[in-house]
Amino acid sequence: MITPFRHFIRHLHLLFDDATLSTTQRQQQATQLLKTLVQQHSWLPRAYAEPDPDRYRQMLLYADLHERFSVLSFIWGPGQQTPIHDHGVWGLVGVLRGAEIDQRYKPAADGSLHLIDATTLNEGDVSLICPRQGDIHAVKNAYEDQVSISIHLYASNIGRIDRQLYENDGTTRPFISRYQNASVPNLWFEDSDSM
Numbered sequence: 001m002i003t004p005f006r007h008f009i010r011h012l013h014l015l016f017d018d019a020t021l022s023t024t025q026r027q028q029q030a031t032q033l034l035k036t037l038v039q040q041h042s043w044l045p046r047a048y049a050e051p052d053p054d055r056y057r058q059m060l061l062y063a064d065l066h067e068r069f070s071v072l073s074f075i076w077g078p079g080q081q082t083p084i085h086d087h088g089v090w091g092l093v094g095v096l097r098g099a100e101i102d103q104r105y106k107p108a109a110d111g112s113l114h115l116i117d118a119t120t121l122n123e124g125d126v127s128l129i130c131p132r133q134g135d136i137h138a139v140k141n142a143y144e145d146q147v148s149i150s151i152h153l154y155a156s157n158i159g160r161i162d163r164q165l166y167e168n169d170g171t172t173r174p175f176i177s178r179y180q181n182a183s184v185p186n187l188w189f190e191d192s193d194s195m
């Protein structure tokens with residue numbers, strides 16, 4: 001049943017409509033909304049929860065038409081991981097199933113990247129990504145033998161914005177992540193075909 005996701009989206013609209021909120025307040029309130037969402041397990045349509053054997057998938061679940069925010073599911077097959085990348089906008093990651101390891105990097109004086117932190121995010125955990133605090137990271141499935149799924153909120157249309165990929169020596173390459181799906185879930189379709 002997709003109802004919890006519809007409620008999440010409705011409340012996100014209220015948050016982004018409310019011009020009195022600071023970014024920090026918006027992040028804090030969105031964190032609570034995402035925590036509530038990932039504590040519920042039967043709303044994500046199966047088509048947005050299936051792994052690809054070759055690489056992790058990023059599926060658009062919802063995009064605000066004013067491009068103020070977007071919501072995606074990331075599906076990690078066993079052992080799958082991202083390259084090192086940044087985001088350019090703040091975001092939240094909430095783990096719906098399984099666990100993932102968030103490896104944070106910081107540039108040294110010579111530009112090379114150093115791993116400064118590796119945090120395991122477990123089911124129900126929500127983590128903030130914020131460019132002001134340093135948002136260069138790589139993420140991998142914590143499991144070598146099972147699928148993990150996380151729900152991501154970004155404060156922009158993340159699939160369309162210019163970002164960077166990084167090598168360990170600090171070399172960068174521009175990229176635009178795009179979306180892998182041609183359609184988004186119907187927020188009013190109360191079927192039973194969900195994970």
Ligand code: FE2
Pocket residue numbers: 085086087137139
């Ligand atoms: Fe990321």
